[in-house]
Amino acid sequence: MNTVWLRNDLRLDDNPALHFACKNAARNNRPVSVIYCTTEAQWKEHNEAGVKLGFRTSALSHLQAALANRGIKLHLLHANRFSNCAPVIAEFCKAHSVTSLWFNTEVPLHEKQRDQDVRNTLNEINIECHSFEHEFLVAPDMLQTQKGSPYKVFTPWYKAWIQQLEAEAEPLPAPTQLSTQTRSTPSNTIVLPLAEDFRQDLWPATEAAAHERAQQFCDEKIHRYLDTRDIPSINGTSTLSPYFASGLISSRRCLKIIQDSYRDHSIAGSWRLDPWLREIAWREFYRYLMLNFPNLSRGLPFKMDTQYLQRESHTNCVTAWQQGKTGYPIIDAAQRQLLRTGWMHNRLRMLSASFYTKLMLEHWSDGEAFFMRHLLDGDFPSNNGGWQWSASTGCDASPWFRVFNPTTQSQKFDPDGSFIRRMVPELSSLDSKSIHNPSTQQRQQLNYPAPIIDYRQARERGLERFKSLNELMSVRT
Ligand SMILES: Cc1cc2nc3c(=O)[nH]c(=O)nc-3n(C[C@H](O)[C@H](O)[C@H](O)COP(=O)(O)OP(=O)(O)OC[C@H]3O[C@@H](n4cnc5c(N)ncnc54)[C@H](O)[C@@H]3O)c2cc1C
Numbered sequence: 001m002n003t004v005w006l007r008n009d010l011r012l013d014d015n016p017a018l019h020f021a022c023k024n025a026a027r028n029n030r031p032v033s034v035i036y037c038t039t040e041a042q043w044k045e046h047n048e049a050g051v052k053l054g055f056r057t058s059a060l061s062h063l064q065a066a067l068a069n070r071g072i073k074l075h076l077l078h079a080n081r082f083s084n085c086a087p088v089i090a091e092f093c094k095a096h097s098v099t100s101l102w103f104n105t106e107v108p109l110h111e112k113q114r115d116q117d118v119r120n121t122l123n124e125i126n127i128e129c130h131s132f133e134h135e136f137l138v139a140p141d142m143l144q145t146q147k148g149s150p151y152k153v154f155t156p157w158y159k160a161w162i163q164q165l166e167a168e169a170e171p172l173p174a175p176t177q178l179s180t181q182t183r184s185t186p187s188n189t190i191v192l193p194l195a196e197d198f199r200q201d202l203w204p205a206t207e208a209a210a211h212e213r214a215q216q217f218c219d220e221k222i223h224r225y226l227d228t229r230d231i232p233s234i235n236g237t238s239t240l241s242p243y244f245a246s247g248l249i250s251s252r253r254c255l256k257i258i259q260d261s262y263r264d265h266s267i268a269g270s271w272r273l274d275p276w277l278r279e280i281a282w283r284e285f286y287r288y289l290m291l292n293f294p295n296l297s298r299g300l301p302f303k304m305d306t307q308y309l310q311r312e313s314h315t316n317c318v319t320a321w322q323q324g325k326t327g328y329p330i331i332d333a334a335q336r337q338l339l340r341t342g343w344m345h346n347r348l349r350m351l352s353a354s355f356y357t358k359l360m361l362e363h364w365s366d367g368e369a370f371f372m373r374h375l376l377d378g379d380f381p382s383n384n385g386g387w388q389w390s391a392s393t394g395c396d397a398s399p400w401f402r403v404f405n406p407t408t409q410s411q412k413f414d415p416d417g418s419f420i421r422r423m424v425p426e427l428s429s430l431d432s433k434s435i436h437n438p439s440t441q442q443r444q445q446l447n448y449p450a451p452i453i454d455y456r457q458a459r460e461r462g463l464e465r466f467k468s469l470n471e472l473m474s475v476r477t
Contacts, residue, residue, distance in 0.1 A: 001096055004034045005089065005103040005118075006074075007111075009134055009247035010059045011207050012066055012174035016132035021102035022072075022175035030099070031181050034067055035092060036060060037077045037085050040193040042110070046380070047372035050196030051342040055376055056246050057195040058205035064186045066207075071181025076190055082114035086121035093127050101127060104134035107290045108380050109297035137251050138164045140288050150292035153396045157288065158281050162272050169256040198376060199341055203242050210243035214254055217276075218261040226275050232333075232345040233419035238276070241377035242343065244283065251280050286385035289395055296384055299365055301393035305473045309393075310465050312361040317452045321356055322370060324424070327443070327451035329436060330410035331355050333423035340423070342376035347413055353390035354404040359458040361465065364391035392466070400466040403459050410436040424448075 002021040009015055018034070025032045043053065064074040079088040093101065101122055105115065119129045133139065138161050143151060151157035177183065203209075217238040221228070228236025243249045255277070262271035271277065290296045301307060320326050324335035334348035344352070349371075356367040368387040372378045388394025392402075414420055417435035421428040426446050427435055434442060443450055 001098045002030055002032045002100050002102060003093065003096070003098045004032065005101055006034055006036050006063075007103065007247075008106060008245070009104045010056065010063055011210075011248050011250065012063070013207060013211070014134075014171035014250040014253050015104065015174075015247075016134050016172060017102040017104045017130070018175060019172040020130065020132065021100075022178060024100075026178055029179075032072050032175075032178060033096065033098075034072055034074045035077050035089065036074065037079045037088065038193055039079050039082055039085065042081045043194060046110075047369045047378070048194070049342070049373050049375055049378050050194055051198040051374070051376050052242075052245070052378050053192045053195040054198040055203060055205050055242055055342075057190055057192045058198075058200065059246055059248055060190045060192070062206045064190060068184045068186045070175060070177045071183050072175075072178075073184065074186070074190075076188070082110055083117065085114050086117040089118055090121050090125060090127075093122065094125070098127060100130060102130045102132075104132050107135070107287050109294050134247075134250060135287055136284055137161075137166075137169075137255060138284075140291055143288065150288070152289075154282070154285055157285055158278065161281055161284070162277075165255065165272070167259075167269070169252050169259055171250060171253045171256055202239075202341055202343075203376060205246075205248070207248050210240065210249035211253070213238060213240055213243070214249060214257050218257045222258070222261060222274065222276050229275075230347045230413055232337075232348055233414060233416075233422070237346065239343065241379070241382075245377040245379040245382075251284065254280060282385075283379075283382055286381040289385065290381045293395070296388075297380075301364075301391075302388055302395040302397070303393050305469065306391075306393040308472065309469050310361075311363050313363075314360070317360055318362060318366070320449070320452050321352075321360065321362075325449050326355070326453075327449040328355065328406045328410075329417075329420045329424055329427055329438070330406050330414060333414075333420045336423045338371070338374050342374065344371075344375070347409075349386055350390055351404050351406060351409055353387055354398075355406055357387070357391035358403045358462045359406075359453055359455065361458075361462055364388060364393060400470075401463060403462060405455060405459075407437045407455070 002025045004018050004021045012018065022032055067074050075092065077088050077092055079085045089101070092098070103115070106112070115131065122129055142164060143157060143160050145151055221236060225236065228234045240249065258274055258277055259271050293302065296302060321335065324332040324339065326332055331352055334344055334352045337348065338344045353367055356362050357364045364387045368383055371383055375383070385394060389397045392398055392400040416432045417430070420435055426448050427438065430438060430442065438446070438448060
């Protein structure tokens, strides 16, 4: 028996481990099975969101039916922690006469250690392990500076990456029914531990929905993406991130859809300039960094000096930020979008993270954890990358002196206040000027809080702290 171990790759399409396990099984006349291992305690430690696990439960249930239709049974195993995966999987392999295990790799350190443990344990009992790269469109070791070291800056990495992308992406097809196996109907219902209800109306958790969303985005919105992607009131981005995070669609499938959408373009290769592809590149860049700089998986900042930045810690302010009650309408709208939908627009993630780290001066890793606990698309490399970028502690991060002004950003990216009106209904009666910064009287009348911090003072305090840090570091070196 060939067994495929699914993790953050809950799809049939373009799934190398599943594809090659089935191909090998067909050649050797063997059956195939699939396992998914729950690790409740580890998920808690990693701050995995209940809504994301709800989404995964639903995705796995659909996948279970699609696999059964091909005669492949999905087994749910329970390991509690990553360190238990090796014995639990070994036991399953012995009980089901498994001869080989097939899986797609992940980049964070704990996941890599878990996989190495499984490999070692299975090798001891003569079970082969086959692992595949599924998240990189260009192999990370093909992307190095002239000195032979990993890139630390996005733009040169991106220039090298885009040149090496395949001109005709070829995603692997979904497996067909194996002659060794008969179709069945799943008998058990899948429910992952810690799973919570999520907005199924917004995020139907099927591969078909992911493909439809990608296709529709490329047919209708991709050419306006540059103009609309920063406006939260417009549905101008793909909203595919939850599907990427749980692996219901691959980057290679998206690359193919992008390339197809440029088919009639008069300039060959013009798809390489596509701005949406550049965003998918950011996802890959953060994975590339996490792979090459393991300290990122250890909760450390990329710029180690920034550990010494003097921070604040005010429980009241943190609670207000978490609940969307900071008194800054755009920040509150952002946080409430997260709590209400499990997703936040990218521009708002940047504003909210900048507010938390540069104005409130709270530690970026607490904000990172809060996002992770609530995001349907919680993705460790992208979330860590986004927070470290915003806090100026990361690789190729926003410069330390760049501090977003929440009011002017609000006026720029939500000019008529329609997004704020939707998310902060108590302000909906305000005109499009005062909605970005209501007067004291308006706040009192509408029962909306006063600002938890004074922007100008907070900005000065933050800049002073960074300057002191820079001085301290220049004395030390
Ligand atoms: C503080 C902060 C935290 C973030 N946390 C996450 C997270 O946990 N999970 C997550 O997927 N993204 C995260 N992002 C990146 C980005 O905000 C989301 O990927 C994006 O908003 C998803 O919406 P979309 O699918 O409509 O994106 P689109 O604009 O349609 O982009 C397409 C895809 O490209 C990728 N992408 C786009 N922008 C980025 C980016 N800046 N960094 C990495 N990948 C990107 C995503 O996979 C996205 O689905 C974070 C950004 C910040 C600033």
